[in-house]
Amino acid sequence: DTEVTQTPKHLVMGMTNKKSLKCEQHMGHRAMYWYKQKAKKPPELMFVYSYEKLSINESVPSRFSPECPNSSLLNLHLHALQPEDSALYLCASSQDEGRGYQPQHFGDGTRLSIL
Amino acid sequence: DAKTTQPPSMDCAEGRAANLPCNHSTISGNEYVYWYRQIHSQGPQYIIHGLKNNETNEMASLIITEDRKSSTLILPHATLRDTAVYYCIVKGYNFNKFYFGSGTKLNVKP
Numbered sequence: 001d002t003e004v005t006q007t008p009k010h011l012v013m014g015m016t017n018k019k020s021l022k023c024e025q026h027m028g029h030r031a032m033y034w035y036k037q038k039a040k041k042p043p044e045l046m047f048v049y050s051y052e053k054l055s056i057n058e059s060v061p062s063r064f065s066p067e068c069p070n071s072s073l074l075n076l077h078l079h080a081l082q083p084e085d086s087a088l089y090l091c092a093s094s095q096d097e098g099r100g101y102q103p104q105h106f107g108d109g110t111r112l113s114i115l
Numbered sequence: 116d117a118k119t120t121q122p123p124s125m126d127c128a129e130g131r132a133a134n135l136p137c138n139h140s141t142i143s144g145n146e147y148v149y150w151y152r153q154i155h156s157q158g159p160q161y162i163i164h165g166l167k168n169n170e171t172n173e174m175a176s177l178i179i180t181e182d183r184k185s186s187t188l189i190l191p192h193a194t195l196r197d198t199a200v201y202y203c204i205v206k207g208y209n210f211n212k213f214y215f216g217s218g219t220k221l222n223v224k225p
Binding site: 004031033042043044045048050055056090092101103104105106107108109 | 147149151156157158159160161164166202206211212213214215216217218
């Protein structure tokens with residue numbers, strides 16, 4: 001069982017829709033991450049939040065908008081996505097903001113399909 | 116961060132030890148080696164990490180060569196449930212990013 005919870009597990013949306021992905025952890029971790037994983041490829045980092053502030057954006061298109069309302073919650077707001085954005089979206093958290101060697105813990109992801 | 120190189124796939128008989136190699140020849144002194152696995156349709160699962168000494172936990176052992184340019188993850192008694200993609204990652208102290216390599220698909224066969 002994962003300690004990082006992602007909802008929904010599956011999401012199908014049209015290119016004009018607006019939807020949000022949610023990630024929650026209660027381990028007291030202060031760093032949270034979004035990754036994108038295409039089929040048969042490794043996860044790719046999208047965003048990093050450290051102490052609820054965006055610290056890294058890996059040149060992600062603006063149709064993806066992250067939000068960290070508090071230290072336990074991370075959202076990814078989606079708008080006007082393209083079919084190539086269909087992928088598994090993974091959330092992770094770690095104890096520190098990057099200084100240290102604590103591992104990241106991953107949720108099981110949201111599988112997103114864009115029609 | 117150093118890049119890693121892993122074989123794309125390996126087979127292992129159930130009950131035997133699975134030895135998964137990883138090359139990280141450009142690793143620097145403050146970079147740790149991490150191992151994760153991803154079972155189909157699940158998120159990556161943390162297995163173990165280490166700096167230069169060998170490490171062991173309830174899941175696996177990590178052997179890092181003295182020059183730190185390569186490492187081996189050992190699953191002592193592989194089961195069918197260990198079939199997964201195994202990722203070797205290196206990360207430094209002041210760095211937030213995990214860069215996943217292509218990983219090794221381990222097939223455990225009965």
